[in-house]
Amino acid sequence: MSKNDLMLILFIGTSSLFLFIGFLVIFTIIHKRKRYEHLLEKQSMENNYANQLLLSRLEVQEQSFKYFSEEIHDNIGQLLSIVKMQLYNIKSSSKEPEVITKATDCNELLGKAINDLRNISHTLNSGFISNAGLADAIEKDLEYIRSAKEVKCNLYINGDEYSIGSEKELLVFRIVQETIANAIKHARPTAIDVALNYAPLGISVIIQDNGTGFDTSEKTNSGIGLNNMHVRTEMLKGKIDVTSVKDKGTTIKLDIVNTTENVLV
Template structure:
């Protein structure tokens, strides 16, 4: 009788979840997002035809609120499953994600790539994206910073990624939430054959190091 390892079970569960997430993301982007955009353009049209100043201002504010909501849905859709990942690769997907991230949270993200990008299997691509996504989510929640940087270093047999937030930093041993988040990131990278570590210093910021043999 063939024994199924816990790693194989975990990988299967993650693959199944990603397929469902991909389906929901497409429905969200192509359905809800498109409908809201149609309403937004309709409000803009109404605004041009309204002459009463108070009503005109109200319609304008509603349009701006709807525009913000559309932006948040776009980011949420990309967070669920980035379409650029399949079409253009990991680097393009991260660039697209960080642009939406900046417009949503106001945190400027510098993206640097050293070396020539190497094609990576889709399953490993989504793993890396998820780990980077978790790192950026933590920056928005905890770092108290206005800037961050992600650096890709490509070689023929390895991809190294470094995400730095320049924020307030924290004590790794005193933060349970960070410890559990790191454990999930490490587990994902471990299932993909890679590694994830984190360093942080109070007042100097936090850095996430991701390593994946390719």
């Protein structure tokens, strides 16, 4: 082997091996990058699928609400109205004071029941919420809770009211409804305040109760109700902030930017 041959072998051999390393590294990096992109794509598809699934679930829920609302209004409501009429007839035709007093009491109670049922029917009906507007729908819901005379409810409206679109208003209303229902069910508050703030850039809703509160960091607290709220907020492309202090109460703040975009497209 000549002197130059040895140097040539050294140079070519080492260069070839370095080329091999370069190829190996570049190939691995490219493969991993492609894999990462594939994973991202898969994740995005999974998210889309989950969103579609949730959307369908909420649509079914909305349909069920509508069905219950119609049933309450058209069937039970009608029946109760007939009962009320019959009671009125009994009261009118009877001459015994005891029967008249009892019929009057029953009539009043029945009237209250019909009124409460109408309220429930209205708050379940998406059409009513669309027609009445967000503030009135919330007020109607609070009125129904107030009628139980156990929880003091207040609605504060700040700024000039405007519509953010019936679909979005329905979602906001459902979030408020869910929050209030959760508070009554789990926190046993004596007062619930709802503040609806209208600003040029969007609206914010603050729901505050003085109930028992809960630990927001605990995983057990992320139940279906809270999850639904988060899903609806996501559909609104909004932001929800839950703060809770044990034995002091819970505050939920919902921010929605006023855009012309449709929900969850």
